[in-house]
Amino acid sequence: MPNAQNLSVAFVGSGGAGALTAGSLLLEAAGAAGWQGLLIRTVGPQIRGGEAAAVVRLADHPVESLPDHLDLLIGIDWLNAQRFGAEIEVGPHSLVIGDPRGGEPPKGIAAFGAPIVAIPMKDMAKAIPDGRPNMIALGIAGKLLGLGEPAFLALFEKWFADKGQAAIDASRASLKAGYEAARDLDLGRPIVPPKAGSTQKKWLVSGNEAAALGAIRGGIRFAAAYPITPATEILEWLAPNLAKVGGALLQAEDELAAINMIIGASYGGTPALTATSGPGLSLMIEALGLATAAEIPIVVIDVMRGGPSTGIPTKSEQADLNIAVYGCHGDAPHLVLAPQSVGDCLFTTQWATYLAETLQTPAIVLSDQFVGQNHAIIERPAEIAFLGQRSRAAEAAGEYKRYALAANGVSPMAIPGIRGAQYTADGLTHTERGIPTSGAADHQIQLDKRRDKLERFNYGDHWASIEGTGNLAVIAWGSVTGAVREAIARAAEDGIEVSLIAPRLLSPARPEQFAAALRGKKRALIVEQSHGAQFHRYLRAHYDLPAAVRVLNRPGPLPIKPGEIHRAIKDWRL
Amino acid sequence: MSTAKTQLACKPADYKSDIKPIWCPGCGDYHVLMSFTRAFAELGLPPEQIVVVSGIGCSSRIPAYTNCYGFHGVHGRSLAVGAGLKVTRPDLTVVVASGDGDGYSIGGNHFLHACRRNVDMTYVVMDNHIYGMTKGQPSPTTEPEFDTALSPGGTGLRPFHPLVIALASGANFIARCFSGEPNETASVLVEAIRHPGFSFVEILSPCVTFRPDEKNWKNLVHPAPVVATDDPAKAARRIMTDDGFNIGILYRGDRKPYAPETGQALVELSELEKEFEL
Structure with a gap:
């Protein structure tokens, strides 16, 4: 039997039916009622005409993974639901609700033997001006989870403000119809609402948003990127927020340009980041080697998706580890880090920025679609002190050695504008001054330097x-x-x-x-x-x-x- | 002292580094380097305020031969490096140097978008119609019948027309120069650097090793018989119908450069998390 303090609900519908909207509203309302939780979105690559499911998992403690089984499954329609196959699992204790006019339910649901309760959401919505079946589904879920209607009504004001009063009224009426329709249903066990007691502020955030905030907290003030699923939310969050803190985001013509733009910005002294997914990381690899060789700090977030090639753009996989660690030609040691939860995307990206700046090297953050695109209600992450501060060269009167040997392997970096320290950053094997060479000794010395600075650093716990x-x-x-x-x-x-x-x-x-x-x-x-x-x-x-x-x-x-x-x-x- | 030196930095020699160029004797790029240092001296810019960015190829060796800040990156991406640098450091003068392989072949897409984006920087392409560093393969500007080991009997392909593409893509300043005229080239570079937005300067720079026929370019070039226009239609006709050796400033536009406001924080960092609070 599932724990009463641990509940899982899924909304399923064809693309555009509003399953994800219903899931998002449910998570936010539950968060206001004191639950912690995770919203797992699963969609086909098409914007419309595909399939969409939102799984909301609620608990009185942090939630970081999918449930094994659902307590409640609501099929707004079943048109493309069979494509989810094994992703949506019901068990004998699950309550399944479907619209009898919403098509055939997927075979897997019948196989588990859970009875399907028929609620004609489509017809009910037709009886309401501008009524929406997904809001009826939301009302059903709200009722069964013991959430009060007012929590949702307040959210409608916020969510649909730009759609006008009619849309808000239609959603309210649809929600009420859902509550009414579920009046005689229950999940077969008591629902214990979480204790109000924690004074810790709660956040509703996705991993992609958390990573973007972590980057800015770590000192990132420039980003350049090319849109790609499932990383685009990082860019869309950074574009307005970088501008607020005196930075900028440039949409590049491709990933090759994106990484070279951030290398240019960082060479000029501005901590810089790009975000992408596997196909984009593949294109960036050559420049990643350049940043390693020329010792220019950058941060690259790879929100991993199914691969190889175009793979499965909207679904998660952990298969970019090889390219991230070993992808560069030559011996090119750099940083690779991976966040472990939605909330940890903030910490890991902030830490990655700090490490990249401190060690003057690229840092790849291997996030993935699961932590990147899922939204979680979490306790506000503790603030950490990591702020990227690279060692900078002062004005020089004599000969400045950009790649001078130092005990910790990190040499002060001159920034354009600093008088007397002009040098040329180079991807060619170079001397301590930065002058190209093909000599064995210089090659060895600089390879050692770049390896040692990473290996000798104290990364702590x-x-x-x-x-x-x-x-x-x-x-x-x-x-x-x-x-x-x-x-x-x-x-x-x-x-x-x-x-x-x-x-x-x-x-x-x-x-x-x-x-x-x-x-x-x-x-x-x-x-x-x-x-x-x-x-x-x-x-x-x-x-x-x-x-x-x-x-x-x-x-x-x-x-x-x-x-x-x-x-x-x-x-x-x- | 460096301070005193910078204050007096108005001689071309002050912009030259102590590194000996590794170009073939007679290479046009020596003269381009001379034009760079003359232009910088005429502009009176402190060398530490100039960044010369490049990609890969003979021409792309130029940054280290100047006494400015330099960036010698990967093949074909110099314009992207320049854009990221200039957008975040608008106080710097950014000159991007390239060749016909680096700029028009592997870097072709960035050329289009740099023209379109119109960041305030100057793009200098030393065009010798050949890949010199890899010893004589056809580039996008090589004549179709030019015979090489990689393209026996010639490529048969129509050459790329960089000036037409620059104009169509939105470059804000377009000029053609000849490396053998370093004073004239320096004057054009001064105007290109001063002109707001993306300035494109194509310099015909002979490769005497793999294209000895280009030694004759000095007899073919001639000053453009007209003054620069700000009318793209007129410029298009001029560029498309000239003989390819028409030297001078051919187009001067007035598009506003792309320059997002940076540097001023409008809110406290702690404000950013508010949208996540429940």
Whole structure:
């Protein structure tokens, strides 16, 4: 039986039916009532004519992963719902509501044996001027989750202000009709509203928005980018907000231009960022090597989607690890980091900006569609002090050496305008002065310098999430970390102690710290959303693992759910 | 002291670095470098306020040969680097240097969009109608019948017309120069740098190694018989019908440069998170 403090609802409809709007409103209203939660949007690549589903998961604690099963599924229509296949799972305890005129329900729903309650949302909407079936569905969900109508009414004022009073009235009437239609229904168990008690402010934010805010807090004041799903929200948030803080965003003609624009801005002294997805990162790789060689700090957020090639633009996968870590030609060490939840997108991007500026090197932030596009209600993240401040050269009277050797490998950078320190930044192998050379000694010296500055830096405890004490360690990264945490919590309820090691810093590798984290662990379960088990191979390349290793890996688009990981833990009894 | 030196920095030699260029003897690019330093001296700009940005190719070696700030990046992307730099540092003078391969082939898309975007910078393309650094392959401006190892019997392709494309794409200043006339070229560069918006200067710069026939360019070039126009239609006719050796400023537009306001924060950072609060 699902926990009463942990509820999951899905709205399904054809593209344009308003399933995502209903989900967003439900999450926001639940947040106002004290719930924490996650809105998982799943859509086809088409804007309309495709399929859309919004899964809202609510709890009295942070929610970082999909539910295993739904408590409530509302089919506004079923026209394209079969395309979701295994993504929408119902169980015998699920309540399924559908419009009898909304087409055939997908086969999977009948297979689970859950009865379908018929509510004619389309016909009911027709009886209301400008009535909308999705708002009726929202009313049904609101009633079943024990949310009060007034919370929604206030939201309509805010959401539909620019659509006029008629739209607000139509939504209200539709919502009421939904409440009325669900009057005699229930989820078969009591709903316990979360205790009001936490004084901590709550945020409703997506990972993409959180990453963008983290970037500005870290000091980013220029962005250039080319629109791409699922990263575009970062750009659309940055465009107005960078302008507010004295920065700017330039829409580039392609990703090649985007990364070179930010390199130009950063060379001029302005911390700069681009955001993209796999296809764009592929195009940026050459310039990433340039920024590495010329020691120019930049931040590149890759919101990963299914690949290779165009892949699955709207769905998540963790398969850009190889290109992010190893993609450059030559030996080109740079930073690769990965956020582990919606809220962590803020921290990780801010930290990445700080590290890039401090170490004068590119930082790739490997977010993904799951944490990037999903919205979460979270406690306001604590403010952190990381502000990118690069070491700058002063006015020089003599010969300035841009790439002078230093104990920590970081040499003060001259910014155009500084008198007497003129130099040419170069992608050619260069001397300490920056003059091109093909000499073996200079090549070796500068390769050492760029490696050492990354490896000798003290990254502190942020390099990984290390939790728990069991001698079975689940090793994961990025967005699957949330599902792993939940699985570990469930295993603890069974009396199985399991620990977690989730590196936030993927490059440079931290062999000493990793060995310390693994001390005493006898088994490792590696969890990742990649067909080629890229993370497992990465771990093998850089770290010593225990003798007993199992790998739970799968490509997107199906998310790895807590239940699967929990099963893998339970099945591996000694 | 550097201060004193900068105050007196009005001689071309003050803009030249101590690095010896690695161009072939007789290369037109030596004269382009001379034109750069003469133009900078005439403008009286402190060298640290100038950035010369380039991509890859013989011509793109030029930044390090100046005493200005320089950026020698990857092949074909110099205009993007220049745009990012100028938008965030409007106080700097940005000159982007390129060649016909770097600028018109691998960097062709950026050329269109740089003209269209109209950021206030100067784009100098040293056009020798050949890939010199890789030893003699056809470039977008190579004549169709020109025989090379990579294109036996010639490419058979119509050459790219950079000035027409610049005009159609929205460049705000268009000129053609000949490297063998460094004083005239320097004067055009001074005007190009002073002109607001995106200025495009195509410099015919012979490759004496792989195109010895280009030594004859000095006999073919001639000053444009007319003054610069601000009428794109007139400029189009002029550029499309001339013989390719018409030297001078051919178009001077008055489009407003692209320059977003930067530097002034309008709100406190803590304001930005308000939209997320429930």
